[in-house]
Amino acid sequence: MTAFAELMAYQRETEALGQIAGRLGWDQETMMPLGAAEQRSEEMAAIEGVLHARRTDPRVGDWLAGAQAPDAAGQRSLALISRAYGRNACIPGRLAAEIARVTSMAQGIWAEARARNDVAHFLPTLERVVSLKREAGQALAAGGFGGGDVYDALLDDYEPGATGAGIAAIFGRMRPRLVALREALLGARHVPEPLSHKFDKAGQLALARELASAFGYDWNRGRLDTAVHPFSSGSGNDARITTRVSETDPFNCFYSTIHEVGHAAYELGIDQAYLLTPLGAGVSMGVHESQSRIYENQLGRSRAFTGWLFERMRETFGDFGVHDADTFYRTVNRVQPGFVRTEADEVHYNLHIMMRFDLERQLMSGALAVSDLQEAWNARFHADFGVKVDKPAHGMLQDVHWSVGLFGYFPTYALGNVYAGCLNKALRANVPDLDAALAQGDAAPATDWLRENLQRHGGLYEPAEVVARACGFAPDEGPLLDYLEAKFQALYGL
Amino acid sequence: MTAFAELMAYQRETEALGQIAGRLGWDQETMMPLGAAEQRSEEMAAIEGVLHARRTDPRVGDWLAGAQAPDAAGQRSLALISRAYGRNACIPGRLAAEIARVTSMAQGIWAEARARNDVAHFLPTLERVVSLKREAGQALAAGGFGGGDVYDALLDDYEPGATGAGIAAIFGRMRPRLVALREALLGARHVPEPLSHKFDKAGQLALARELASAFGYDWNRGRLDTAVHPFSSGSGNDARITTRVSETDPFNCFYSTIHEVGHAAYELGIDQAYLLTPLGAGVSMGVHESQSRIYENQLGRSRAFTGWLFERMRETFGDFGVHDADTFYRTVNRVQPGFVRTEADEVHYNLHIMMRFDLERQLMSGALAVSDLQEAWNARFHADFGVKVDKPAHGMLQDVHWSVGLFGYFPTYALGNVYAGCLNKALRANVPDLDAALAQGDAAPATDWLRENLQRHGGLYEPAEVVARACGFAPDEGPLLDYLEAKFQALYGL
Structure with a gap:
């Protein structure tokens, strides 16, 4: 051999x-x-x-x-x-073992601290994690990864080829347009109402399965269960998804399902020749997130698809207080500032990420001390969202990422949105009758195009390259911002 | 260190x-x-x-x-x-790899042959498996295992310390009494009727969960699901069980559940100090089967416990054609000859095992050629059961064991029954008010006694020793046969 x-x-x-x-x-x-x-x-x-x-x-x-x-x-x-x-x-063996040991313990301490809103309980552990990850980043940078930059060397694990400076430049261009859009929407005269009815759990789960099917989820190579925090899992021919059910918030169940179907569709769409090889999984977190986001947002929250969902919800749950598809579309896409990243709407989401990105880069460079993190978080949140953080569980304790050492992970969420914006532009140009299918509850033409142009390649190309090949242009933030402005200005009658 | x-x-x-x-x-x-x-x-x-x-x-x-x-x-x-x-x-590496390869393939071929009732399709593969396992047995015997005997060296994997000669002696003493009992029961005037109603699946599964609880199954360290062939799985603090549901045969669901709870209770009952050590699992297949059998038969099919089950079935399913607890007890314990081991009643079951034990010993010694197996099987079945095998799927193709190379496994089922007979005798002597609890649907006192006297030891003692320690006497077939004769003679009014 x-x-x-x-x-x-x-x-x-x-x-x-x-x-x-x-x-x-x-x-x-x-x-x-x-x-x-x-x-x-x-x-x-x-x-x-x-x-x-x-x-x-x-x-x-x-x-x-x-x-x-x-x-x-x-x-x-x-x-x-x-x-x-x-x-x-x-990474020296001693450092790898110490990171594994400390982060495994840190996750439990973070969960306790969050439950008790007790930042002090978490700080010594976070100090240790930051210090160890910085050491790892330095070792990687010394080995030539990330072009010698500590943060970039860590980022490289999740988004190969991306750099902190590149992301900062994108975010710098996104920020003013997002802030302007946000201000305009929050000042609008007609603000959509949230749902106020209760929706039975069995009905939600049955409809969640229907939604997964609508997006072409392959039940022969996957399954849907419930979990506290929805996730997808597995590559090749066994890519499973989870969702969760809240009686008062069916959109949480439905859009978590569609989001996870996006992740699973990517894995299931990869060329079978790559099975159990280094090419047999999604190439980066950012590209992965582009799939979950385009399924969830550009497709799942579109006027066409929500029209179908509105009918199916009426058939499943009866009258739930929304009486026409246009109002329903506005309800699904309600914009409002909130403390929690995972509950954020399409407009606010990237502002959450930008904040975490800036803070974690400062933590890694040493410009921000862990002991000053809470103050920095709260000040930045107030500046960006116009609201004061009411408790640490809504502030710097809300995400698990830093406790388990995931520095460099957060920006991939926003990169995923940027990529999704580009892919949506190309998809719409190449599948002109997509809205007609979506209005019938059929997103398969979108999955077909994404599989053929992006998903099937798995790990074959670097992240930015595979997106560029699918789109026919180098990805940037423009299409995402154009989409958000067009969608939300129309939706809010601006 | x-x-x-x-x-x-x-x-x-x-x-x-x-x-x-x-x-x-x-x-x-x-x-x-x-x-x-x-x-x-x-x-x-x-x-x-x-x-x-x-x-x-x-x-x-x-x-x-x-x-x-x-x-x-x-x-x-x-x-x-x-x-x-x-x-x-x-075992040379080459032989181990060849056995793994051939048995993995053989299982599929066996399944095809059974589905088609095509013995010829299976024979070449079985020849190969028999030959490889004989070679393995010879290698083990040459290394001193099984006292130098090929069959015993294989048996040692499943029931350390047991010998073919010892089992043959036990079976030799069991056989005449079982045959006499069988003849008497089949000649009895009043034969119980089988169930003839349909029983809805959700109701069966809900009652199965209740049965598992009745036997003290620890839901915090296990779960119940459905599978084509019921099994239990896992040691330590994660011992899961499965059952199956047939609308016309609720006893299949209920007694499969209780059987698997017996296996899981053994694993869950082991001293926590032995977790993830060689002592942290049941010591042998025979002792494992003693737990599943005593739960299923001596406890689960007792007059006291079936009295409670009868009431719960009436409450769950309404009138199902059996109108009093004594008749129900007879229905649960109906004796009749059948082709299939896994469906056999308590009286016939061991006769199935004896036949397989004799045939597989002859296959391993070379006294019986694989090409003559079908004829030998059918002749022996006719002699023992008084019925002619109607098709290979009801004959030599019914069990998966030989296809996957499990020679020496079958006798552990009958040994389990023998051990269960002994343990039942000791249990009854030590927990005199057990029937009163069973009549209330509470088998926990039995689980408590078994955990304290047998289960908690895990792999600490050799199989026969741990049973002897629990019982206070060396195990033999006497208590099982006494129990079967007393139970079934009374039940059939003999």
């Missing part, structure tokens, strides 16, 4: 074991009996240990040195394995 | 990975989308490969050579690791 064949066979087993670890995570959030939690943490540690040992095995380095790829997909696989191996090689 | 501490830390990770493989099997039978099957087989192969490499790692041999256990549990752990390591060391 050649070095390439040996490496790929080895990698295939590693990918399969990675899928198992993911499935175990799915089980933990959906099926696992509560009393199994402690045992499960040992099981997870054992499989993560196996994966870590395989990913840092010196044989991988030897194979990489001698491997000759037979084709472009093989070359790209080698490049991805090499990048991951090189990154792991930068 | 001492060699003992190093070995136990390593073993703990191996046990955790073994739990993960088990959970993956559970997922496959209960949750996995069908389209994921092929990918899953690669995932399973990857984790099995990791487990095999760990179990045969030469470091285990080194640690074993230098390890000093600090206490009796530690000594027993070393003995169990040493036995497993020694067995693996006997």
Whole structure:
């Protein structure tokens, strides 16, 4: 066997074991009996240990040195394995183990602190996480990752090729237009009302399944369950989704479902030839988020699709206080400032991200001390949203990310929105009769176009390249902002 | 770290990975989308490969050579690791891989053959499996396992310490009394009628959950789902069960549930100090089956417990054609000869096992050729059951065991019945008011006694020893036969 064949066979087993670890995570959030939690943490540690040992095995380095790829997909696989191996090689074993230990513990402490609104309880742990992740970023930067920049070296894990400076430039151009739009909408005369009825849970879940089908979700290779925080899980031919149900907020159930279908559709749409190879999963968090966002927002919250959803909700729940499809469209797309990122509307969402991006870059550079984070958060929130944070659970304790060391992750959400804006522009240009299908509850033409032009490539191209290939132009924030302004100005009668 | 501490830390990770493989099997039978099957087989192969490499790692041999256990549990752990390591060391890697490959393929071929009633389709594969397992048995026997006997060396995997000769002696004593009982019952004047109504599935599943609770199943550390073939899965604090539902046969659902609760109760009852150690799982298939059988039969099919079940079925399903608890007790315990082992009543069940035991011993010794198996099976079935096999799916193709190489497994079912008979005798003597509790739908006093006297020990003692310790006497077939004769003679008015 050649070095390439040996490496790929080895990698295939590693990918399969990675899928198992993911499935175990799915089980933990959906099926696992509560009393199994402690045992499960040992099981997870054992499989993560196996994966870590395989990913840092010196044989991988030897194979990489001698491997000759037979084709472009093989070359790209080698490049991805090499990048991951090189990154792991930068991090000393002691540091990797310490990060694993501290972040695993930190998540529990964060959850306690959030429940008690007790920032002080969390700060010493966050200090430790920030310090360790900065050390990791420095080690990676010293190894040449992220062009030698600490934050960029971390960002590289989630959005290869992106840089903090590049993202800051995009955000700098987005910000004034989003703020202007926000001000205009909040000053509008006719503001939509929220829903005020109750919606039975079984009916919501039945309709959620229908929505997943409408977006072409492949039930033969997936399933829908409920979880506290909706997520999707798994690659290849087993990509499962979850949603949650609140009696007073059916949109949470429906749009979480559509969002997760977007993630799963990406995984399920990848060329079967890439199964269990480094190309067999979505290429970055940003591109992943572009799929969930375009499904959820540009398609799912469109006038055409909400028209169909309105009818299905009337048939399922009877009269729920909204009497025409135009009003329903306004209800779905109600804009209002709120404390919580995950509940934000399309206009406010990116403002949440910009704030986290600026703060975490400062934390990593050392310009902001962890002890000053709460004050910085609250001041920035007041400046950006015009409201004072009422409690830490609505402020700097709201997200799990920093506790588990995910520095560099937040901006991928906004990049996903930017990519979704570009893809939506190209999709609309290439599938001109899409609204007619959406109005019938059929989003399959959109999935077909996205699969053919983006999803099927999996990890074959770098993030910005795969989006550019699908769109026919280099992605920037313009299409997203044009879309948001056109949609919301019309919707609010401005 | 001492060699003992190093070995136990390593073993703990191996046990955790073994739990993960088990959970993956559970997922496959209960949750996995069908389209994921092929990918899953690669995932399973990857984790099995990791487990095999760990179990045969030469470091285990080194640690074993230098390890000093600090206490009796530690000594027993070393003995169990040493036995497993020694067995693996006997089997050449080539043979282990070939057995894995052939049996994995054989299961599919067996399923096809059974569906088509086509013995010829299965025979070449079975020849291969028999030949490979005989080779494995010979290698183990040459290494001193099973006292040098090929069949016993295989049996040792499922029931350590048991021998073919010992089991043959027990079966030899059981046979005439079982045959005499069977003849008397089949000649009785008043034969119970089977159920003839339909029972809705949701009602069956709700009652199944109630039955599991009645037997003390710990929902905080387990869950109930449906599967094509009911099974239990997992050790430690995550022991899940499954059942199935047929509208015309609610007893299948109810007694499968109670049976699997017995298996799970054993795992959940083990001392928490043994979690993820070699002592942290049931000690043998026979002892495991003793728990499922005593729950299902001696307790679940008792007059006292069926009295409660009768009332609950009436409350759940309304009038289903049985009008008093005594008649219901007779219906539950209806005796009749049938082709299929898994559907057999308490009297016929062991006759099925004896037949398989004799045939598989002859296959392993070479006294019976695979090509003559069907004729031997059919002749023996006719002699033992008085009925001619009508089709191979009701004959030698009915069980999956031989296709996957489980030679030496069948007798553990009958050993489980023998142990259950002994444990029931001791349980009744030690918990005299048990029937009063069972009549209220409360089997917890039985679970309490079994946990305290048997389950909690996990793998600490050899199978026959742990049963003897619980009972206060060395186990033999006497109590089982006394119980069967007393129960069924009274039930049939003999």
